[in-house]
Amino acid sequence: MSGVLPELAAADDPDLALVLRVQQGDAAAFEELYYRHQAGVSRMVANFVRYPEVVPDLVQEIFAKVYLRFDSYSPRLPFRPWLYRVASNHCLDFLRHRRRQPLQVSTTMEDDPTREWTLPDPAGERMQARLVARDLAGKLLLELSPRDRMLLVLKEINELSLEEIGAITGLRLSAVKVGLFRARKRMLEKYRKSERELERRGKPQ
């Protein structure tokens, strides 16, 4: 793959021994690999797809796919980027098949006036502010293209290295950096646009 960098040599891959055992048919080794990576993959899928109800199914399918494709895995690339590449492709396929609807998060009173979010105690205001921020942040993230969202999720949520992101997305290191910068700029532009719209409608932020 073009994006594989020398820093990502698989020789010091902590998963290599387990991967080799799985390739020899050791199911227990696969279970150990699953427990190692289940949290990270689930976090990536949840924040990229942003359909909480389908995340467990997608994660199951991803690991099933990985298990069935172990024969084709070559340790030239460390296991984690390979796993995340399978996961990201699976998520992209899912989004392609499911026509994306606008985010349906009713955490604020604006979205769902029948729900009462104001709490009686002083912490209530902080809670509501957090919910509004979360809602807004979720919307901003969803308005990004899948590619931009994937880059930001891998970098900021999964805290993967630039080299790993390059290996997952097939981008060169410089392209990853530029892609991240542009994704952030676009997110900021969308935020400013939504702020302007709110001001125009006379709603308080």
Next chain:
Amino acid sequence: MRCQDFQDRLERRWDDFQMRAHTEECPACQERLALVNWSRQVMLAAEQNVTPPAMAAVWAAVRRATNTSWEFSLTRSFRRLAPYLVAVTVLFIVVAAFQPGIVTSRPSRYASALAAGPDTKVASVLDPDLAPQKPGDVLGIGGR
């Protein structure tokens, strides 16, 4: 420190004296730092936490995927063969259409008999006038 080095370290979440000194003298990198910090806050605010599925559910998915892959490979094989099957069938029909023994464009004598109307042989039993006029005229349609 060059701006490129600063940006590289920023993406790697470094935070050192050199970087701080650089942001004080470079407005562009200061802006970039603010953008990165802001986007990190947005991402953390948007973060969704989910519980990963149980291992048993993953093994069930493996079984399902195995079955599906068998079915898929079968249907895929059929899909691959389907055009050839259609082509062979069409070829057979075309070849058969030009075989005189099977299908012919000339009207047969049976077709002529049908076109002639009622069965004159049967009718001839009842009416002697309708008996065959020629030895080979089995159907009695040789004309009188």
